[in-house]
Amino acid sequence: MHTKKNVNTFPRALEDEAIYIIREVAAQFEKPVLLFSGGKDSITLVHLIQKAFYPARPPFAMLHIDTGHNFKETIIFRDWLAAHTGMQLIVRYVQQSINAGKVTEETGKYASRNVLQTVTLLDAIEELKLDACIGGARRDEEKARAKERIFSVRDNFGQWDAKKQRSELFDILNGKINTGENVRVFPISNWTELDVWNYIKEEALAIPSVYFSHKRNVIERDGMYWPHSPFLNTTKDETVFEATVRFRTVGDMTCTAAVLSEAADIDTIIQEIKAATISERGARIDDKRSEAAMEKRKNEGYF
Amino acid sequence: MDILKIATAGSVDDGKSSLIGRLLYDTKSVTKDKLEAVESISKRKGLSFVDLSLLTDGLIAEREQGITIDVAHIYFNTENRKYIIADTPGHVEYTRNMITGASNAETAIVLIDARNGVWEQTRRHLSIFSLLRLTTVFICINKMDMVSYEENIFTTIKKNAEDLVEKINFKGKVVFIPISAKYGDNVVSVSANMEWYKGETLLNYLEKLPVHEMDKKQPARFPVQLVIRPHNDAYHDFRGYAGKIASGTFAEGDEITVLPSLKKSIIKSIHRGEKKIAAAVAGESVLLELEKDIDISRGNMIVAANNNYKLLTNFNATIAWLDDAPLENNKTYLLQHGVNSTTAKIVSLNTVINMKTMEENKTVTNFKLNDIGKISLKTAQPVFADDYNDVPVNGVFILIDKFSNKTVGVGFVEV
Numbered sequence: 001m002h003t004k005k006n007v008n009t010f011p012r013a014l015e016d017e018a019i020y021i022i023r024e025v026a027a028q029f030e031k032p033v034l035l036f037s038g039g040k041d042s043i044t045l046v047h048l049i050q051k052a053f054y055p056a057r058p059p060f061a062m063l064h065i066d067t068g069h070n071f072k073e074t075i076i077f078r079d080w081l082a083a084h085t086g087m088q089l090i091v092r093y094v095q096q097s098i099n100a101g102k103v104t105e106e107t108g109k110y111a112s113r114n115v116l117q118t119v120t121l122l123d124a125i126e127e128l129k130l131d132a133c134i135g136g137a138r139r140d141e142e143k144a145r146a147k148e149r150i151f152s153v154r155d156n157f158g159q160w161d162a163k164k165q166r167s168e169l170f171d172i173l174n175g176k177i178n179t180g181e182n183v184r185v186f187p188i189s190n191w192t193e194l195d196v197w198n199y200i201k202e203e204a205l206a207i208p209s210v211y212f213s214h215k216r217n218v219i220e221r222d223g224m225y226w227p228h229s230p231f232l233n234t235t236k237d238e239t240v241f242e243a244t245v246r247f248r249t250v251g252d253m254t255c256t257a258a259v260l261s262e263a264a265d266i267d268t269i270i271q272e273i274k275a276a277t278i279s280e281r282g283a284r285i286d287d288k289r290s291e292a293a294m295e296k297r298k299n300e301g302y303f
Numbered sequence: 304m305d306i307l308k309i310a311t312a313g314s315v316d317d318g319k320s321s322l323i324g325r326l327l328y329d330t331k332s333v334t335k336d337k338l339e340a341v342e343s344i345s346k347r348k349g350l351s352f353v354d355l356s357l358l359t360d361g362l363i364a365e366r367e368q369g370i371t372i373d374v375a376h377i378y379f380n381t382e383n384r385k386y387i388i389a390d391t392p393g394h395v396e397y398t399r400n401m402i403t404g405a406s407n408a409e410t411a412i413v414l415i416d417a418r419n420g421v422w423e424q425t426r427r428h429l430s431i432f433s434l435l436r437l438t439t440v441f442i443c444i445n446k447m448d449m450v451s452y453e454e455n456i457f458t459t460i461k462k463n464a465e466d467l468v469e470k471i472n473f474k475g476k477v478v479f480i481p482i483s484a485k486y487g488d489n490v491v492s493v494s495a496n497m498e499w500y501k502g503e504t505l506l507n508y509l510e511k512l513p514v515h516e517m518d519k520k521q522p523a524r525f526p527v528q529l530v531i532r533p534h535n536d537a538y539h540d541f542r543g544y545a546g547k548i549a550s551g552t553f554a555e556g557d558e559i560t561v562l563p564s565l566k567k568s569i570i571k572s573i574h575r576g577e578k579k580i581a582a583a584v585a586g587e588s589v590l591l592e593l594e595k596d597i598d599i600s601r602g603n604m605i606v607a608a609n610n611n612y613k614l615l616t617n618f619n620a621t622i623a624w625l626d627d628a629p630l631e632n633n634k635t636y637l638l639q640h641g642v643n644s645t646t647a648k649i650v651s652l653n654t655v656i657n658m659k660t661m662e663e664n665k666t667v668t669n670f671k672l673n674d675i676g677k678i679s680l681k682t683a684q685p686v687f688a689d690d691y692n693d694v695p696v697n698g699v700f701i702l703i704d705k706f707s708n709k710t711v712g713v714g715f716v717e718v
Contacts, residue, residue: 011304011385019588020547023528027601027642051576052588055541056533139376143358146375165373167403167625169713171547172639172701176708190387192378277335 010198015048018187020171021150022052025132025185026059028175032132032185033090035121036062038074039250040207041136041188044196046085047205048187049134060134061088065121067113068095069231069252077208092124109221109233112254118300122158125182132175134185140192141280144295150189156180159299193248193280194273201266213246213264224257248273249280305514306385310405310437312428313393313414318445322414322484323377323390324358326506329491332379333358372397374404384510393424398673399625402431402713406699410439410512412505417450417481421463426471426661433473434621434675434715436695439512441478441505448483452496457481471661480505518585521694523551523607526641526687527599531590543574543590544599549641549696551607553591554582558608561599562687567608568593585696602643604687614685619653619717621691623675626704626711630670630678636711638682640700645684647702653677670712677717691715 022045025032034049036042049058062082082089094113097103102123103116125133139146149168154160166174175183188196200207217228219238226232228240231254245258246269263269313319327333341357348354358377377388391397391404405411411432415425432440442464450456461479468477480489481500488494491506502508531543553559557570573580574590583589591605599605606612624630630649638647652667655676663676670676691698702712 009304011306013306013586016547016586016588020528023545023588024642027529052545053531054574054576054590055535055538055543056531057535140378143375146377147373162373166710167399167701167713169403169406169701169710170696170699171407172641172699174639174701174703174708174710176637176703178708190376190378192380192385194380195385279334279337 010195010202014188014191014195015051015199017171017190018045018048019052021173021185021187022049022134024173024175025134026053028173029132029183031128031130032060032134033063033128033130034060034087035133035135036064036078036089037136037251038064038070038078038208039136040196040200040211041138043077043081043205043207044188044191044199045134045136046081046087047203049087050085058085058087061090063090063092063124063128063130063133065117065124066091066093066095067117067252068093069113069229069254071208071210071227071247071250071253073208073210074250077206081206090124090128092120092127094120096120097123107233109235111233112252114252114255118158125158130182131177132183132185134187136188137186138191138193138196139186139189142294148186148189150186151175152184152186153177154182154184158182160184161299162295194270197266197270197273201270208250210247210250211269213244213261215242216245216258217241218243218245218258225260226257227253229253304383304385306387307410307509307512307514308387308389308408309509310389310391310401310408310411310432311414312391312401312405312411312431313424317393317414317416318484319390319393319414320354320358322412322443322445322482322490323388325484325487325490326386326388327358327377327379329487330379330381330506372400374400381506381510386509393428395424395427395673398427398431399623401428402435402623402625405431405435405437406713408435408437409514410441410509411437412441412443414443414445415460415464417444417446417456417460420460421467425464426467429467429473430471430656430661433471433475434623436691437475438517439476439478440473441480441508443480443482443484443505445482445484447481447488447494447497448486452481452483452488452494454497454499457500478502478508480508515586518550518696519552521550521585521696522610522612522689523553523557524549524687524689524694524697525553525591525605526643527601527603527605528642529601530599541592542596543592544605545588545590546605546642547588548583548585550585550694552582552584553589553605553607559593559605560608560610560612561597562604562606562612563614563685564598564603566595566597568595568597570594604641604643606687612687613689613718615682615688615716615718616685617650617679617681618686618688619677619679620700620714621675621717622670622678622702622712622714624670624672624712626709627672628704628711629672630674630702630712632669635705637703637705638680638686638700638714639703640686640688641697643686645682645686647680647682650679650681653679678714686716688716688718690718692717 097120218225246261345354375390389404391401482489529545572592655667689697698716
């Protein structure tokens, strides 16, 4: 049997499309920002943004909505990336929204700040007068996201109305909005998890260490391995133990589960994903709250 | 690896969701957790089968009503290609969403129920794919298992569909495949039940379909998105023009003309990110540097010198109307052609097609939602479009309502 070349390599047309979208944002909006979560998708976007404007500096700042429940590796990486690229880093804190009495901390063993960050985000959009926020969401992640446009218009309250979405024809992007509205832009809408990893490999992008196999204290809950941290409320019968794990998706420590893995390099990670029987967001506790968890959060202004 | 974008059309009853489910399942593209979720919901709803449409109908309203309302994007891979399916609704009242979904597709799959044959909906779907100039359409005669895999039934439906294709003057290639999405016959694996069928499986055809071949051969068109001026020490006098090549090929040393100024220059270099490349083709996002510094701004177009370009201010177009508020004569809209925008005024409404009967009506008062027809318009500034038949990618535009900012229509240029 002959071996085929280019097996599962990255489709370059996806890069062309993403760069085109990013350049449209720079041209059509006055104050765009990149929503940076510290995950692989937003890291990929930083790289695409640099390419889109080279040899000029990227004209966007990075905005991080900090829940205070991050992996410390993510924060170290974020600060390094901002310094490395010369992009301005703006941070807004969920803790400040809590202190101001705008949101109330959840209680119980499933308590998370995932939902709370929407309020902090909407406040930041208003404060900074942002008209476009670029995000790393992909349509293959979740079925409500599979329906969202590349230029997704949000009303004065940041809300998504699935029934009122604009038609998006060919590659023509209509970013016209009224004052107070804003647009969420998703340049890697058409990428899959595997595309992102192949791109990270081919472009030799640096990513936070939590994506690779490491030893970590975890608890087992609902058939998933939750990272043990001061932010996680545990019950008496849940015991902490050490396991060799990695994270397939990185969000808050309270809403991202680890997978048992020995994958210590990109090639092994790619092999692991190709063989996986569980989807990427299968490790996202925030999506499991109900079948329409994502659509409901988007309606409230979540990205 | 290249990408093939496919549009699917048909109603739930034709087995469209089963076909997509089958493609995902047989190419091992559905993960266990997603499949289990669909199984448990199907059971909870009291269904006797696994409803694969639950994989794609992502909105609460769609699941409530059991229909596809908006376009869903579905992804799967084989060893040599990435596939993106735009799953579009089949009902006449969602024609708008079907056009939207199919606008980015290179090919389409039309489903016909072997028990029912060709009907009104098939005609409408083929007409839309014809309007969008798809080069190949696959007509899958589904549910062959329910007609005992009879060759005669397939042949009769094929004959009827061929007549229809001729009648609507569809210029692309049409391929007929007898399938059973439910049992997988001729979808990914060859059917053991239809030895009389000598063609290939659907997936085999898709794997071999050439992508974007035409775009590369067409006249060179480069819409300028941005002017890049770094103003730093290393690139003090650098001036680059950023954009995605719409059609054709650009190479270092090529002579070019800038629209609308008609100034000429020569391509000094082409950049893709940090890399310099000798030539770039349709679809590539690049940066062009020219020999001479000339006045070029966003919305201008760089074309191969003397290459049959047009500066249009008065022209005809076929319009598909997408808004609840009708298109009225004498109204002005914002016209966006690629990355270039200008004000446009509707000069006359010429004909409208009834989407139910496909008849052309010459007395037109206005265009309602989902209407397709012909209009004349004029623009404040020239539009650098080609005839949609010659260079499809450069022959389309959208109309934007100046008050709501919504995209209200899509147009196909005729010159």
